[in-house]
Structures are given as structure tokens and as C-alpha cells.
Amino acid sequence: MQRNVDALTDETFDLCIIGGGITGAGAALDAASRGWRVALIDKGDFASGTSSVSSKLVHGGLRYLEHGHFGLVREALIERGRLLRNAPHLVEPLPFLLPFYVGQRVAPWKWRLGLALYDFLAGTENIARSRPLSVSRLHAISPTLQQTDLLGGVQYFDARMDDARLCLAVIRTAAKHGAVVTNYVEAIGFDKVNETLTTLHAHDKLQAKALAIRARTFLNATGPWADALTRLAGDQAGPLLQPTKGAHLIAPDRGHRFAHLLLHPRDHRVFFVIPWNNRTLIGTTDTHIDANTGPDNLAVTADDTAYLLDAYNQFFSPGLETTDILGSFVGLRPLIRSKSGEPSDLTREFRLQRAASGLFTSLGGKYTTYRHMAETIIDGIGKSLGKRRRCKTAELRLAGTPIDDDWQTFLARTVLQFETEFAIAPDTSRHLIQRYGTDALAVVQRATQLTAGLQRVHPDEPDLLGERVWQAEEEMAIHADDFLLRRSRIGMVRKVDFSP
């Protein structure tokens, strides 16, 4: 996948998508795989907004059952099953523990009922049935978990993803289907004819060049920036979004083999402790932002850190201190504006809105259901374009997914191949195969052509120096953050001397 800015101005596209997070990526793949001519731009790197700072869960959303959102949960569980098949290198099953304590907001019987419903709603897409756990069993499998007032618990399954790379895989698959995709191109204005958008004016930040992108329709997939873009198109509908901020902390590996779903002792909100990249992820917060805070100037505050550490330390011993924290990240949930009170009650539902200018705007949603959202978006836009071809993505394998082998067979065979042909240790091989899927062999072959290409970036991390060349040549990584925060994650936990 190469950056070709000139291709953005060579033709009139059926659809021009603004925003290369998972919403724009999904729409680009859906439309391109139906045979539409599609352009996609992002003002930063792909997935540089919310789509690289999520909790990394592909999940039905157990807590949405409490609010009676059964349809949303069922849809998400079906999409979870599809993602496990369509991108097994980037999405994997993850066992969760849900411990019950005396006096908690949600009674154990309600959780048990909820999980029975969760299993039922997943139907044939269920990963494995949830099962009850005694106090002693919980202690055996999660020895650092707080024992006082523990009543037992439940084990259930959801899935974990590499969010930034999954977004990239969707964009690369869209490009393979003919979409013209480019990062570091910002939408800055529109031309209209008879009050309808015809041309997008954009700025290529790398070549400092003005671009005029012509299209029959435009999709605003800018997530938390959606209101800014509707204003740019001259649409006066008022704010459509009410974003909330979510922060995560990255702590050293605390030996958690399972993810934990817990209720915060202060406000009883759900939070997660997740084993991730040999580290422990703790999150998330869910707070309103003030008028001066926007998606471009977010920060993890001392209050956010204290809130998350309090939560961890209430449930695990030994606990964590601020000095233990290796890194943190923060993002905005692009939630639809509602009149209800607390942030966690704001709906995660998704809506496609069409303005008088013809601009389509995607609002809300969650990562897990991106494919279904994309299908709805492209069906909706297709009606206005008179295009009737149906969605093809339900079983479409994403870039890097083996076609002929099942995932485990492919993984075992390739680990062996890397060991015999390239003398690569099994842990590094697994890392490469999980990151690149079927492209891992090409990554390794490219790395062997470089001096020190098969050497590690850091002695304690599996990342190889040679990966960077592949990331630059095939994945459009340009700036240091693209390599360190999204193509790999090493920059989130280590200071790395980066010289491309």
C-alpha cells in the first residue's frame, strides 16, 4: 500500500471518506468491495484518533445488558465471531473473570442471569459458555485478587484486538479492492453546486500541497471531530456529539492470565484489568470534557491516574503506585448527544445522518460493530446514488488472514518455518505472525536484506529492527509515532531511540 496523493485528484469518486479511523476504514472496505470508486483521507495517521486508544476489546458489552440494549449486544457478539474468523492474527479469544463481592451495586444473581443471556445471545458465535467459580478456584487462577468479602465469581469469554493494526488491516484490504487511501491529508473546505457538495478541498501535509477531490458523495467519518467537519460543510445542525473522555494506564506485567471485569469502588462503574502485550492495561475512565478540551488536546490527568490506581489497588495486592506506571493513553468516545445525565448512560448506538448539503455523517457506535455500521452506511449512501450491489464483507478475510489453513495450523507451520529457514526464536516468530499474519514471511524476507534487520529493537521486546522498512514501504508509516505507537506499540512502554 503506497501513498499516492495524485490519485486523489485523477477522477470523480463515488464516495470520498474523511477520516481513517475504524469507521472510515470499514466504510471504505465495504464500498470498495462492492465495486465503488472510493477515496479515503486522514489528517493524521490512520487510526491516530480514537481507534488506537480503545480498551482493545472486541466484545458484546456485558454492561449494556443492564440498560436493556439486547439488540446492540447481540449484534456485537455476532460481529465478534466474524472478526475472530476474518482477522484471527489481530483478534483473539480472551478469558475474563468477574468476581462477586459483598455489597456491590450489581447482585451476583443478576450477573449470572446476564451471563446466561450473554451466552444465549451469542448463539453459534459463542466462544465458550460462562461458568461459575468458587472462591478457592478464583484464588487459584487469580492469586493477587482481593479475598476479603469475595463471594465467588464467573469466568466468561470475549476477545482482544490490536486496535490500530486492525484498522490498518481494514484500510489495506480496502486498498487491495481499489480504494485510494492516504494519510496526512486534511479536509479544509468544500465547494457546492446548487447547495450540494461536489468537491473537497484538502491539504497534503507532507508536500504542503492543495488538493481538490471530486466525488458524488462525501462521508464524514471523523469520530470526535464530526461536529467540526459538519461546520466546515456549512451545515448548521448544532452539536451532534457529546464526547466523553476515556483514559488507560499501562502497568508492568502483574501475572494476570485472565482479564478482569470489576466495579470501581467510588462510582460503581465497570472497569477492566487486561493482560496486554506482556503488560497490564487498566481502564477506563468515562468523564465529560470542558468546552476548551477537544480531540486534539487531550491529556491523562493526575485525577485520571488516581481514579484508575484506586480501582486497581482496591482489588489487587500487591497494588500499584504512580511510579510503577509505564505509560498511558487517552481518547474521546464519539457519542451521540443525548439529554440523559451521566456519561456512562450515553448511548453507544450508531446513527447515519444526512445534511442538507448531502454530507453523510456517521455518529456514535463502537469498534466491535464497525463492519455492521459500514454495511448500514454504504447501504444508506447506495440508495442516494442508485447503487444496489449488496454488502460483501461478512465473510471477507482481512489482509494477513490465511485463506487455506485454519489459524492454529498456519501459526504452528510458520513458527517452524521461521525457525528452520531464518533461525528466528519461536516467541519472535509468534509476535511477527500475530502482527502481520500471512505477510510475516515477506516482512522477514525484507528484514534479511538489511544489516541488523533481524535484530531486536530492544533486548526485552520481540519487535525487530527490520519491521520498520516493511511498515514504511507497505503500511504508509511516515513519522516516528506511526512506527512506535500504531504499527508497533513499543513507544507506549519504552523510550526508543528512533532513527528511520
Ligand SMILES: Cc1cc2nc3c(=O)[nH]c(=O)nc-3n(C[C@H](O)[C@H](O)[C@H](O)COP(=O)(O)OP(=O)(O)OC[C@H]3O[C@@H](n4cnc5c(N)ncnc54)[C@H](O)[C@@H]3O)c2cc1C
Ligand atoms: C477510552 C475508549 C475505550 C474504548 N474501548 C472500546 C472497546 O474496547 N471496544 C469497542 O468496541 N469500542 C471501544 N471504544 C469505542 C471505539 O474505540 C470508537 O467508537 C471508534 O474507535 C471510533 O472510531 P472512528 O473512526 O469513528 O473515530 P476515530 O478513530 O477518532 O477516527 C476519526 C479520524 O478522523 C480524522 N479526522 C478528523 N478531522 C479530519 C479532517 N478535517 N480531515 C481528515 N481527517 C480528519 C482523525 O485524524 C481520526 O483519525 C472505546 C472508545 C474509547 C474512547
